[in-house]
Amino acid sequence: MGALSKIIGLAIAAAGAFLLWWGLTPEMEGLSLILFFLGIILMSIGSSILFSGKSRSEKEEEPEPPTVTELQCQNPNCDFKEIRDFEKGDYILKEMEQRCPKCEGTMMIEGIYIVRKEEEKPEF
Amino acid sequence: MQFGAEPNEFSWIINLAFFAFIMIFSLYGQKIQMWQWLKQIEMGLIELKKMAVESRQTAIDTFKAYGRDVEFIAKEIDRWSDFFTIMPVDLDPSGVLERIDHLFEQRSDRFKEFVAELAPEATDSEKLSLENTLEVAQVLGLIFRIVRHFYILGKKTGSTIIVMQVQMQMPELLRLAKAYHGAIDAFAQGKPIGDTIGPLIVTKFAREYGATPDSYVQEVTREVGYYKIDVDRRTVYVVRATGPGGTVGKPGFAIKKLVDEHKEKVTRIITIDAALKLEGERMGRVAEGTGAAIGDIGPEKHAIEQTATEQGIGIEAIVIKENEEVAVGVMDKRVLDAVPEVIERIKSAIQNRTKEGDYVILAGIGNTIGVGL
Ligand SMILES: [Zn+2]
Numbered sequence: 185m186g187a188l189s190k191i192i193g194l195a196i197a198a199a200g201a202f203l204l205w206w207g208l209t210p211e212m213e214g215l216s217l218i219l220f221f222l223g224i225i226l227m228s229i230g231s232s233i234l235f236s237g238k239s240r241s242e243k244e245e246e247p248e249p250p251t252v253t254e255l256q257c258q259n260p261n262c263d264f265k266e267i268r269d270f271e272k273g274d275y276i277l278k279e280m281e282q283r284c285p286k287c288e289g290t291m292m293i294e295g296i297y298i299v300r301k302e303e304e305k306p307e308f
Numbered sequence: 309m310q311f312g313a314e315p316n317e318f319s320w321i322i323n324l325a326f327f328a329f330i331m332i333f334s335l336y337g338q339k340i341q342m343w344q345w346l347k348q349i350e351m352g353l354i355e356l357k358k359m360a361v362e363s364r365q366t367a368i369d370t371f372k373a374y375g376r377d378v379e380f381i382a383k384e385i386d387r388w389s390d391f392f393t394i395m396p397v398d399l400d401p402s403g404v405l406e407r408i409d410h411l412f413e414q415r416s417d418r419f420k421e422f423v424a425e426l427a428p429e430a431t432d433s434e435k436l437s438l439e440n441t442l443e444v445a446q447v448l449g450l451i452f453r454i455v456r457h458f459y460i461l462g463k464k465t466g467s468t469i470i471v472m473q474v475q476m477q478m479p480e481l482l483r484l485a486k487a488y489h490g491a492i493d494a495f496a497q498g499k500p501i502g503d504t505i506g507p508l509i510v511t512k513f514a515r516e517y518g519a520t521p522d523s524y525v526q527e528v529t530r531e532v533g534y535y536k537i538d539v540d541r542r543t544v545y546v547v548r549a550t551g552p553g554g555t556v557g558k559p560g561f562a563i564k565k566l567v568d569e570h571k572e573k574v575t576r577i578i579t580i581d582a583a584l585k586l587e588g589e590r591m592g593r594v595a596e597g598t599g600a601a602i603g604d605i606g607p608e609k610h611a612i613e614q615t616a617t618e619q620g621i622g623i624e625a626i627v628i629k630e631n632e633e634v635a636v637g638v639m640d641k642r643v644l645d646a647v648p649e650v651i652e653r654i655k656s657a658i659q660n661r662t663k664e665g666d667y668v669i670l671a672g673i674g675n676t677i678g679v680g681l
Binding site for chain 1: 319321322325490493497498499500504508511512515551552588591634638639640641642643644678679680681
């Protein structure tokens with residue numbers, strides 16, 4: 185849909201520009217004004233089709249990234265970490281019943297978060 | 309081609325069109341503009357309504373797991389959506405903060421009573437989160453109804469100023485509504501939100517110094533307690549609201565109470581809170597300053613400032629910057645990544661600005677949803 189409407193818009197705008205130019209040629213005399221306005225109207229229709237993308241709010245509506253739960257082994261000599269989907273009942277600093285598969289240490293929820301898309305870097 | 313240079317058989321069309329154009333826009337320009345504004349408000353209203361309806365549905369779906377049937381819940385939530393709080397008179401400002409506090413205490417009692425009635429089988433912690441869910445649904449409903457009011461009023465009276473104001477505020481209102489709409493899912497499921505960063509940081513700090521869920525002293529003031537820890541021979545009271553249910557509690561009054569208990573021994577109050585970032589600032593940026601970082605309507609902040617001033621206690625704040633969407637939505641990784649830096653800053657604040665034997669109050673301000681003790 186997007187690409188097609190862009191092409192149609194471009195074609196209409198180009199046709200308008202052509203009419204405009206044609207109306208400006210000296211041979212057209214009486215018709216020149218008509219062609220002139222027709223050209224301008226076509227160009228504005230074409231460009232409005234060309235630049236009418238989706239509104240910004242529609243674009244922003246991407247589904248939210250999933251919430252993840254980060255588990256970490258509490259053994260200071262072990263750096264085992266597990267990241268899985270959030271489950272109801274999870275909370276940060278909750279001690280889990282499951283044991284660390286590496287060292288049998290206790291596991292705790294270190295964080296629950298989502299990774300949002302980075303905002304555009306400011307120009308300044 | 310030159311206009312009017314050599315009149316020809318078509319030039320009258322152009323003239324006519326030209327004058328018609330001028331007439332239409334000078335006579336009806338305003339009407340066209342109004343029509344455009346009303347259309348824009350309409351689009352916004354459709355979106356606001358969608359969010360209000362969805363959040364109401366989420367609230368119903370969440371409540372129905374706790375022992376009441378859907379019809380009863382829907383009816384009660386609709387009845388509750390009109391609940392209001394009348395702000396006290398400030399023409400006579402003396403004691404206005406106590407009155408505000410009193411009113412909000414009453415409000416909170418009514419909320420609790422209502423949630424207990426709607427969700428008899430929920431645990432205390434779940435009830436707190438349900439309260440938050442309800443509040444978000446209520447706010448979204450309210451935004452929709454207010455905007456609709458001005459839209460209809462503007463249309464009815466044809467008042468440009470009413471329509472213009474709403475149209476101009478629409479983007480901001482939509483942004484706010486979207487932030488809350490995103491939050492309801494977090495509250496309903498008990499996920500930590502961006503605002504929980506304050507309590508989370510102080511809890512992690514306290515854990516480093518040996519605090520455990522069992523060493524948490526419950527209920528200094530309603531829903532707020534503390535860990536008492538020892539940091540480089542200073543006694544630190546780490547204040548936060550209980551969790552992992554969603555509550556903000558009244559940490560301000562808890563701080564005041566602790567200061568009243570220990571008087572001149574307390575030499576420093578450090579508050580940790582989330583703050584709104586400026587556009588263009590990095591998410592999760594840490595900043596520090598002087599003053600009480602607490603975003604209540606006034607009574608608690610006043611209590612902290614008053615007690616600090618009376619006792620000559622140093623008062624400082626460390627904030628973590630985030631935007632509204634993150635503050636009320638699910639916790640963001642970039643905000644969470646700020647935890648170690650803040651902990652370092654707390655340590656240096658305690659080391660550099662307090663002496664051995666001093667008492668320090670460290671308060672994590674914010675909602676505690678999804679943050680265990
Ligand atoms: Zn391990």
